[in-house]
Amino acid sequence: MKVAIVGASGYAGGELVRLLLHHSAAEVTCVTSRKLAGTPLDQIHPQLKGFTDLKFTNPETDAIDADVAFLAVPHTVAMTYAGKLLSRGIKVVDLSADYRLPKEVFEKVYGVPHTDFFKAPYGIPEIHRKDCLNAKFVSNPGCFPTGATLAAAPLAQLAHTVIFDSKTGVSGAGDNPSATTHYPNVGDNVGPYKWTSHRHLAEMKQELAFLGSKANVYFTPHLVPVNRGILTTAHILLNEPLEQKEVEKLYRDFYKNEYFVRYQKPILAAVRGSNFCDVMVESEGTRVVAISAIDNLVKGASGQAIQNMNLMCGYKENDGLTGAGLLP
Amino acid sequence: MKVAIVGASGYAGGELVRLLLHHSAAEVTCVTSRKLAGTPLDQIHPQLKGFTDLKFTNPETDAIDADVAFLAVPHTVAMTYAGKLLSRGIKVVDLSADYRLPKEVFEKVYGVPHTDFFKAPYGIPEIHRKDCLNAKFVSNPGCFPTGATLAAAPLAQLAHTVIFDSKTGVSGAGDNPSATTHYPNVGDNVGPYKWTSHRHLAEMKQELAFLGSKANVYFTPHLVPVNRGILTTAHILLNEPLEQKEVEKLYRDFYKNEYFVRYQKPILAAVRGSNFCDVMVESEGTRVVAISAIDNLVKGASGQAIQNMNLMCGYKENDGLTGAGLLP
Amino acid sequence: MKVAIVGASGYAGGELVRLLLHHSAAEVTCVTSRKLAGTPLDQIHPQLKGFTDLKFTNPETDAIDADVAFLAVPHTVAMTYAGKLLSRGIKVVDLSADYRLPKEVFEKVYGVPHTDFFKAPYGIPEIHRKDCLNAKFVSNPGCFPTGATLAAAPLAQLAHTVIFDSKTGVSGAGDNPSATTHYPNVGDNVGPYKWTSHRHLAEMKQELAFLGSKANVYFTPHLVPVNRGILTTAHILLNEPLEQKEVEKLYRDFYKNEYFVRYQKPILAAVRGSNFCDVMVESEGTRVVAISAIDNLVKGASGQAIQNMNLMCGYKENDGLTGAGLLP
Amino acid sequence: MKVAIVGASGYAGGELVRLLLHHSAAEVTCVTSRKLAGTPLDQIHPQLKGFTDLKFTNPETDAIDADVAFLAVPHTVAMTYAGKLLSRGIKVVDLSADYRLPKEVFEKVYGVPHTDFFKAPYGIPEIHRKDCLNAKFVSNPGCFPTGATLAAAPLAQLAHTVIFDSKTGVSGAGDNPSATTHYPNVGDNVGPYKWTSHRHLAEMKQELAFLGSKANVYFTPHLVPVNRGILTTAHILLNEPLEQKEVEKLYRDFYKNEYFVRYQKPILAAVRGSNFCDVMVESEGTRVVAISAIDNLVKGASGQAIQNMNLMCGYKENDGLTGAGLLP
Structure with a gap:
């Protein structure tokens, strides 16, 4: 299964790649960054050196070819991608705030209009598992x-x-x-x-x-x-x-x-x-x-996003997520 | 004015000496430690090297000669010193918990009997200034x-x-x-x-x-x-x-x-x-x-203790305490 | 393949278990601690909760049944285990200092006699890979x-x-x-x-x-x-x-x-x-x-020890060790 | 003695004010910042709240009236102030790099021309005390x-x-x-x-x-x-x-x-x-x-600068600098 990460230059993007190294089926095939298009992924995320030859592509000009896409972009940016990707049959997990709240609450809290609203499951699986199962779109909660x-x-x-x-x-x-x-x-x-x-x-x-x-x-x-x-x-x-x-x-x-x-x-x-x-x-x-x-960055962002992806795509809920904590 | 610090090997003791370097009248003349008797003070508190030639004395065998004494010993130990020092006319600020609470509350909270209880002003001067003024004994609050x-x-x-x-x-x-x-x-x-x-x-x-x-x-x-x-x-x-x-x-x-x-x-x-x-x-x-x-260690311990000493002994309340914070 | 960890209560022990969760064949079946015998492993290493039901056993009284044993005990203690385990056909990786140096150098540096010396490969595989391959015993280097x-x-x-x-x-x-x-x-x-x-x-x-x-x-x-x-x-x-x-x-x-x-x-x-x-x-x-x-704790201890185990036992050298670093 | 601090918004500026609170004669009367002119000093240095009512002035438009000035501005900026202040009879301690090296070395190391060079004592008093004594200008060393x-x-x-x-x-x-x-x-x-x-x-x-x-x-x-x-x-x-x-x-x-x-x-x-x-x-x-x-920030910058000021102006070398370290 091909995975795209839109906005992969930040910490959430790095963690998505790191965690998916251990997934049974998902393979990250596309990482985007408007500012870093052409740059090798491991130059920004040196912990990944040796694991990947991916380069950042430009999400506005380069095709996003994937079965699942993670949106790891700021709020108000995610809403410009979500609908388009869904309409192309790509499942989407949105890590931004754009779909976590009802439209009017979002607009009030964030002080900006929502330009492409639709309802989405709120992806804390422990609370909303049924809604996330087989969903095409899940809004990943805040940390x-x-x-x-x-x-x-x-x-x-x-x-x-x-x-x-x-x-x-x-x-x-x-x-x-x-x-x-x-x-x-x-x-x-x-x-x-x-x-x-x-x-x-x-x-x-x-x-x-x-x-x-x-x-x-x-x-x-x-x-x-x-x-x-x-x-x-x-x-x-x-x-x-x-x-x-x-x-x-x-x-x-x-x-x-x-x-x-x-x-x-x-x-x-x-x-x-x-x-x-x-x-x-x-x-x-x-x-x-x-x-x-x-x-x-994991249960509060990228790990939970993968947990949601697993529910959406029919994998074991903990696929790729069986690492133990790093103590001390 | 001569100052003794009973139990001067810990952080509170070090801070008392450091702060009193800047006091207009108080001079630390006695620092005690049962375990470290004979050891130079600056060996335990290296920040004080160059400021003092004091050595720790043994509070059980060596005389404590002072106008004011700070008790910087654990709870249950302070109560074995307070009365004795007071009876010799030495003013006392107790940094332990021994006199902060009514006897029965103390005994319940700390699970030990109080062997020498008496009432004492609770030394947050901003709340109890009147009681601390000219007092012979003040119980210094917890941090x-x-x-x-x-x-x-x-x-x-x-x-x-x-x-x-x-x-x-x-x-x-x-x-x-x-x-x-x-x-x-x-x-x-x-x-x-x-x-x-x-x-x-x-x-x-x-x-x-x-x-x-x-x-x-x-x-x-x-x-x-x-x-x-x-x-x-x-x-x-x-x-x-x-x-x-x-x-x-x-x-x-x-x-x-x-x-x-x-x-x-x-x-x-x-x-x-x-x-x-x-x-x-x-x-x-x-x-x-x-x-x-x-x-x-300062407003939560040694600094407030000096603030109380100033009230008890008639100095300006901020004598020795006019240093600004260390930022960053 | 059954793995024992002698001295599993410390950080190196915890890391060995954490890393071996991802190994293709090795399974930790025995964790010892003289002081903690009977205690569940995850009580000392809470990051492992949910991953294991193991309890500490006493290495002096309980049998150590394993194909490979890691010695994660202090120097001078490892030398009391190494020979015995080897004589029972158990491969051994020693994380202590006991076999890293020639006998006379060890005795001089550590100031103690060596009671059971033999020569061992020094397990930095990048330098001594040939000696570690198929070895029965490897001395794991200091961090x-x-x-x-x-x-x-x-x-x-x-x-x-x-x-x-x-x-x-x-x-x-x-x-x-x-x-x-x-x-x-x-x-x-x-x-x-x-x-x-x-x-x-x-x-x-x-x-x-x-x-x-x-x-x-x-x-x-x-x-x-x-x-x-x-x-x-x-x-x-x-x-x-x-x-x-x-x-x-x-x-x-x-x-x-x-x-x-x-x-x-x-x-x-x-x-x-x-x-x-x-x-x-x-x-x-x-x-x-x-x-x-x-x-x-990894390349400087437990990870390198597993790298050595892989060489000794015929696994891929990076088996269990393909996790990327945790940045930030 | 009136003291001006040119470029007082940074850490060195804050420390100069903090330390000079304890000086026997120096009083900070002027603090400058091009960007913050008009802003109260304690808004940028909250540790100083209660100690000062000074506001930042603009060093380019407001007069700098002082007996001594500290230059706590970046290199290449200090050289635009030093000569002017000296010509007005103001003693100067420069905390920047502008006068620490011979002209040609400075220009090579910093890759910029020096527009107002003159020789200056290098203010590590333990090495160059004689040159700093009564000097009108001292270049304060790097940390x-x-x-x-x-x-x-x-x-x-x-x-x-x-x-x-x-x-x-x-x-x-x-x-x-x-x-x-x-x-x-x-x-x-x-x-x-x-x-x-x-x-x-x-x-x-x-x-x-x-x-x-x-x-x-x-x-x-x-x-x-x-x-x-x-x-x-x-x-x-x-x-x-x-x-x-x-x-x-x-x-x-x-x-x-x-x-x-x-x-x-x-x-x-x-x-x-x-x-x-x-x-x-x-x-x-x-x-x-x-x-x-x-x-x-102290012996590596502001404290040493005050030490130099003391030598230049005839105060005790440790005036204002008798605070002990803050341990822990």
């Missing part, structure tokens, strides 16, 4: 909403307030240097940002509501001096107190058939480079702390 | 409660729920190696610990109650790959919504006469090595995020 | 000597002086906490240690001499705030000046058939978690700088 | 050459080869974001750059030659995941072997009257934020390893 939703899902219906306090590695900001990612601003520091207004909050609210929650949902992200990984601390206030045994059982039951969600103490290294989400919960009555750990 | 209390104080009476999510540098764990502080367990990681049961929670509850709060108070600390500093994110749920202008005004007013509390975006580097607490607040209606940054 | 030897090998015969200045991640110190690995001693710091007397120097001298070098060889290691990886800067002084083109050609030729050595700018992340050694060279006449990057 | 020169000076005349392998914190790259300083490119990594051709090499050669050395001098810098500090490992090859006692004595004697150079194990934290250079040496015969640690 924060993935970790947050999986942390709170089992208690969604029992909570009146859910506060997500997330700590993210810097690769989540992409490969483009800025004051925010300047080492001396990050090293030996912890940087809260968008204290009450991060765009990913809309996805969290949507998912908890989908799960039947009536809780108020809040979100404050922080940048930590870490390359990869998101640790999300969900402070959950319950309508009725629950004992430790009870909440733990809710979590174990909720995820008992999930390959990628493990009930254990969340440690970023234990999921580093892998598609796992480790989650654990502790109750003190009406307040519960649930914490999840994911690799923002 | 987490200092940052947390200062983050939430202005809203204490208006909140029904306060959740402190703290991110602390590793020096807070002391200079004793353990699995928790082993570099490969900390680097590129974020480690939640004591998710619902950290001992410092009792101090936070006590202080918010002192400020007239009826809020439920929760606390979850995290270890981040940082040497110094605590960033505390206070998720505050209000009884009635407040606009941004209103909460900001509350904070500015509350701290308008405080030298060491600055209303600005909290950045660990901006307070690194200094006694400042930077705090800022953002409202989204009934939920407010207030974040504070302190250096856990 | 520093692997990176250093590969950095300098192509110029070994042309140099009169080779100075290795290495920068290593902290996982090289093992999983046992100490002052050296205490986060506040490592974070935001660079720590030289054993400036002129590191034990691994003897291996470097041995390997350069094997390659025909008459150079004086020096070595100074430094600890850097990094989890994994060794960057070795080889400062090489040549007998005769060489132009950039010439040295570069020497390197490209020397490694042209080597899967695991790539001629490109060394970046720790590009080899992180992988068995690659990236190396590059720059000449300024009679002085050349050659720099190599490896993952100390 | 790398300061650490390197102080590491090798006592052996300059006895060596035939000196190889400087430096590890620098990222603040040395300035406050301007770039791919080089992008956190994911630096975190958990060690990055060699300009392996044989760094511009600072010319200063090192000049200084060792000044000290009577005939050694070949080489230099390879590395970027490490550290905010501040340079650790320089000098690999020194001697003409004749020296014992440990002998080299140690040479170092102790060479620096015996120097306040800012301490003979002790170099640890970045021990000099962090301070003007000290810690240096130590270890011999193995004809090869000696000498290692120095400095704070690149």
Whole structure:
């Protein structure tokens, strides 16, 4: 099966190629970048040297020939590709924000018009597996909403307030240097940002509501001096107190058939480079702390995108995704 | 004025000496360590080489001759020194937990009997200045409660729920190696610990109650790959919504006469090595995020202890504490 | 093929299991630890949760049933296992220092008698492949000597002086906490240690001499705030000046058939978690700088051990080792 | 005494203000920035909030009224200010590279013409104190050459080869974001750059030659995941072997009257934020390893500049510079 990656120069693109090296059937045959057309892929992603002779092509002038395409381009750009690829019979996983929210919510949150909207499954398979199975198009969730939703899902219906306090590695900001990612601003520091207004909050609210929650949902992200990984601390206030045994059982039951969600103490290294989400919960009555750990570039982006591809194309859900985390 | 530091081999001890180099009147004349008696101070604290010829003395066998003594020993040890020093007319600032809580609360939280209890001012001068002024004894607060209390104080009476999510540098764990502080367990990681049961929670509850709060108070600390500093994110749920202008005004007013509390975006580097607490607040209606940054070894320990000493002994409150933060 | 790991509780043990998950034929069936006998493997190596039900067994009382055994125990301990396992027809890869040096050199460098010495191939396959092929026993090299030897090998015969200045991640110190690995001693710091007397120097001298070098060889290691990886800067002084083109050609030729050595700018992340050694060279006449990057736990330990196992047992040399580096 | 800082928006500017807060006589009265004219200084340097009401002025249109001016502007810019300020009777310390090298060397190394050259003392006071005393103008050395020169000076005349392998914190790259300083490119990594051709090499050669050395001098810098500090490992090859006692004595004697150079194990934290250079040496015969640690922004820039100002203006050499390092 031929795979194209539209926008392959960033971290998500590099991870898609790295992970698909281990897939039983998928082969990356096309990687695009407007700016880098003609450049060898391994010049931008040196970890891939020896594995590939691919060169970037120009997605606007060179043909995209593939069975599946991943869109790893910024929001508002993905919407210019999705429809065209689908109309040519190419299945699409969109890693951007363009199809994660209803049209009007998207336009409000992102402050831009949506020029080619259609409804799409929201690709957290643990929540929406049925919709992703055999789908032609899946919208891949944001990194924060993935970790947050999986942390709170089992208690969604029992909570009146859910506060997500997330700590993210810097690769989540992409490969483009800025004051925010300047080492001396990050090293030996912890940087809260968008204290009450991060765009990913809309996805969290949507998912908890989908799960039947009536809780108020809040979100404050922080940048930590870490390359990869998101640790999300969900402070959950319950309508009725629950004992430790009870909440733990809710979590174990909720995820008992999930390959990628493990009930254990969340440690970023234990999921580093892998598609796992480790989650654990502790109750003190009406307040519960649930914490999840994911690799923002894998379960939070490229790995989950491949998980969705597997569901869409009939492969084992963990095909290409059976690597263990890199600890330490 | 002669100053003794009982238990001077740890980080708090090193910081006391470093900061007191700049004090107008205090001179450290005695540093003790049972294990290191006879060893030059600068062998353990190499940053002090050239500043001092002091050697550690044995606090059990050598006389402690001083006007003021800092107790920088573990809890349960401080209580064996405090009374004796006071009875000899030596003023005492205790950096341990021994006198921060009522006897019965202390015994419950720390699981040990208190063998020499008496009441003491709780030395956050911004909250308890009057009690510290000219006091003979002050109990210096914990690092987490200092940052947390200062983050939430202005809203204490208006909140029904306060959740402190703290991110602390590793020096807070002391200079004793353990699995928790082993570099490969900390680097590129974020480690939640004591998710619902950290001992410092009792101090936070006590202080918010002192400020007239009826809020439920929760606390979850995290270890981040940082040497110094605590960033505390206070998720505050209000009884009635407040606009941004209103909460900001509350904070500015509350701290308008405080030298060491600055209303600005909290950045660990901006307070690194200094006694400042930077705090800022953002409202989204009934939920407010207030974040504070302190250096856990300075405003969270040694600097605040000197601030208390200044109040106790009649010096300017910021004597020895006018250094700016080390950014980057 | 059944694989035993003697001493599986440390980082090298964890990596052996992680990497062998991807091997075509090898299956880890026995993991030992004297202290942890009975404990599930994934309790110590949480990244492996979901992949294994193995429990640690006691190597002194429980049978070691395997076709191949890895010794991941400290020096002087390996020599108590190697002979016994070999006599039972089990092939052995020893990751300790016990068989890397001639008996008298070992005893001098390590200051202990060798109680069961025999000669063994030194398992850098790029240098000693023929000796490792079908061998029953291979001594796996130290992490520093692997990176250093590969950095300098192509110029070994042309140099009169080779100075290795290495920068290593902290996982090289093992999983046992100490002052050296205490986060506040490592974070935001660079720590030289054993400036002129590191034990691994003897291996470097041995390997350069094997390659025909008459150079004086020096070595100074430094600890850097990094989890994994060794960057070795080889400062090489040549007998005769060489132009950039010439040295570069020497390197490209020397490694042209080597899967695991790539001629490109060394970046720790590009080899992180992988068995690659990236190396590059720059000449300024009679002085050349050659720099190599490896993952100390993979090419510097467990990955190279599997590479050796593959050679000993007739598998493709890269079986189980085709993962790309984890960048960023 | 009134002090102006031309180009005060960068790290060196921030440090000059921070350090001069503790000076007995100097007061910063003018801070310039072309881009930020009108902006409060503490908005760019939040660590200074509460200490200053200064605003940036435009150095091209606003008067610079001062007794001493620090030039903290890029090379080629400093030469447009130095002469003008001097002609107005303002003493000048130039932190740029413009006056560190002879005209022709500067023009070759920096590839630009020098439009206003004159000779200036090279401000490492430990080497050129006499020339700096009462000088009207001093050229402040580069960060790398300061650490390197102080590491090798006592052996300059006895060596035939000196190889400087430096590890620098990222603040040395300035406050301007770039791919080089992008956190994911630096975190958990060690990055060699300009392996044989760094511009600072010319200063090192000049200084060792000044000290009577005939050694070949080489230099390879590395970027490490550290905010501040340079650790320089000098690999020194001697003409004749020296014992440990002998080299140690040479170092102790060479620096015996120097306040800012301490003979002790170099640890970045021990000099962090301070003007000290810690240096130590270890011999193995004809090869000696000498290692120095400095704070690149203090002894490597702003602190040394103030040290020079003190010499130029008749203050105690350590006025304003008596802070101890921030460890940990």
